[in-house]
Amino acid sequence: MTADEMKKQAAWSALEYITTDGVVGVGTGSTVNHFIDALATIKHRIEGAVSSSNASTQRLKDYGIEVFDLNDVKEVAVYVDGADESNHNLQLIKGGGGALTREKIIAAVADKFVCIADATKLVDVLGKFPLPVEVIPMARSYVAREIVKLGGQPVYREGVITDNHNVILDVHGLDIMEPIKLEKTLNDIVGVVTNGLFAMRPADVLLLGTETGTQIVNPK
Numbered sequence: 500m501t502a503d504e505m506k507k508q509a510a511w512s513a514l515e516y517i518t519t520d521g522v523v524g525v526g527t528g529s530t531v532n533h534f535i536d537a538l539a540t541i542k543h544r545i546e547g548a549v550s551s552s553n554a555s556t557q558r559l560k561d562y563g564i565e566v567f568d569l570n571d572v573k574e575v576a577v578y579v580d581g582a583d584e585s586n587h588n589l590q591l592i593k594g595g596g597g598a599l600t601r602e603k604i605i606a607a608v609a610d611k612f613v614c615i616a617d618a619t620k621l622v623d624v625l626g627k628f629p630l631p632v633e634v635i636p637m638a639r640s641y642v643a644r645e646i647v648k649l650g651g652q653p654v655y656r657e658g659v660i661t662d663n664h665n666v667i668l669d670v671h672g673l674d675i676m677e678p679i680k681l682e683k684t685l686n687d688i689v690g691v692v693t694n695g696l697f698a699m700r701p702a703d704v705l706l707l708g709t710e711t712g713t714q715i716v717n718p719k
């Protein structure tokens with residue numbers, strides 16, 4: 500089975516978590532694209548969606564699913580999104596697709612965060628995947644120097660501008676033993692908009708696409 504087939508399997512399993520007729524939170528990425536395809540099959544029984552990126556918004560609209568401004572929505576019962584890595588506490592690294600800030604906002608609002616991923620994403624220690632940090636453009640060099648002091652090697656994601664008109668630094672070389680502490684420390688650097696650690700607000704459940712079916716992983 501390919502990684503994409505495992506992503507698709509996890510994504511379709513997430514439909515079981517859409518139990519209300521309200522607004523569904525929708526993340527970003529190739530796994531979420533499969534989820535949007537799945538969501539389209541039950542679009543008649545949901546009110547619509549809030550979306551974490553322009554790309555997902557477009558895909559949702561192409562299916563005729565209404566996309567709301569988050570400010571106009573009182574409740575997001577479920578948020579479905581992928582991840583670049585998850586540890587066994589369901590703390591995540593996200594932002595490989597550059598949508599981390601809006602993803603973190605919707606995750607904060609949502610009652611339940613359902614993470615969907617292929618089996619390769621579950622790790623013991625976060626950090627092999629370079630940690631994305633969204634930065635205000637004029638602060639890029641300063642933030643990079645501060646990250647070096649913390650032991651990381653930041654690499655500017657050249658040619659990428661986020662939906663919020665910022666830039667991304669991908670931080671290599673981190674063994675993230677204390678995810679909450681690092682998430683807070685990075686947030687405290689002036690010029691950082693968001694970092695891709697989802698440790699203070701981890702996922703509530705991880706649906707992992709595997710060779711033998713979707714595995715439901717609950718936090719340890």
Ligand SMILES: O=C(CO)[C@H](O)[C@H](O)COP(=O)(O)O
Binds near residue numbers: 527531594
């Ligand atoms: O955080 C993300 C985008 O910002 C994605 O969820 C993450 O990069 C996983 O992507 P994919 O589903 O394509 O493997």
